[in-house]
Amino acid sequence: MKKKDLSMFVRFWGVRGSVPTPGKNFIKYGGNTACVELRCGNTIIIFDAGTGIRMLGESLAKEFYDKPIQVHLFISHTHWDHIQGFPFFALAYNKNATINFYGGHSVSTLEKLILGQMDKEYFPVSLFELSSKINFIELSQNAFTINDIVIYYTHLFHPGLSLGFRVEYEDRVFVYASDNEVLNDPELGEYNLKNIGTLIKNADILVTDCQYTPDEYKNRIGWGHSSIEIVAQVASRFGVKHLVAYHHDPLHADDDIAKTIRKVRKLSLPIKITAAQEGTTLYLPKKY
Helix, strand or coil, X not given: CCCCCCCEEEEEEECECCCCCCCHHHCCCCCCECEEEEEECCEEEEECCCCCHHHHHHHHHHHHCCCCEEXXXXXXXXXXXXXXXXXXXXXXXXXXXXXXXXXXXXHHHHHHHHHHCCCCCCCCCXXXXXXXXXXXXXXXXXXXXXXXXXXXXXXXXXXXXXXXXXXXXXXXXXXXXXXCCCCXXXXXXXXXXXXXXXXXXXXXXXXXXXXXXXXXXXXXCCCCCCEHHHHHHHHHHCCCCEEEEECECCCCCHHHHHHHHHHHHCCCCCCEEEECCCCCEEECCCCC
16 A cells, blocks of 8 residues: 655644634634744644644644754735734744744844834743844745755735745755736736646646635725635636635634535536635645
């Protein structure tokens, strides 16, 4: 019997958009804001630092205990729901940890934005008092490598500076594109489609913004978030194998999300469609 390949996997720690949503109606899919862990061999990549990063930090602290650990933390953009968990990230207080921040802003701007929420007026510990080694890295080239991993990024359609990331490891492709509006607009749509199409083409797993139902989207065009049906059609068009709907609307309870997924599956597109769920792990096995 062939041994299961566990060398690349994605794990969801926060899947909600805008604000955390505690309560009995948000248990199945989860109420923490954006945070996704990606393992490529021994390399640990984290996308966004919403409230979900608190539990990720606890998990990594147990796994590595007092051993040296390095993580690569990619910030798609600096809206609150993507950075608000960092002050509670256990590795930030670990002297054996190195945290590499990556973002589209300059090093000084990114540091200022992260530091701002840890001002003494808001939080008792400042960024400069943390025990870990923290590096800020500005993304200035569209493609770069970390160990044997190739990472591409592009700008997404969302208010402010927002980035989407494509990770290629051996023969597998993972894409993280939170907070993005796939436009159904004749004037802007073609550029938008070309841009997102290049990012997601033939991805094994695409984790992306599917915040609105088609009816909701009609009244929210231009807000920077997508209709799940449009995303599913575009993902199918560009050969994505598995679409994971992400950045769930804070008004969508468990039953709402499940209903939306059932409805979009009825389009009978040649693509697997699921909803991101806190605590779940998806493996990307080698193809050869």
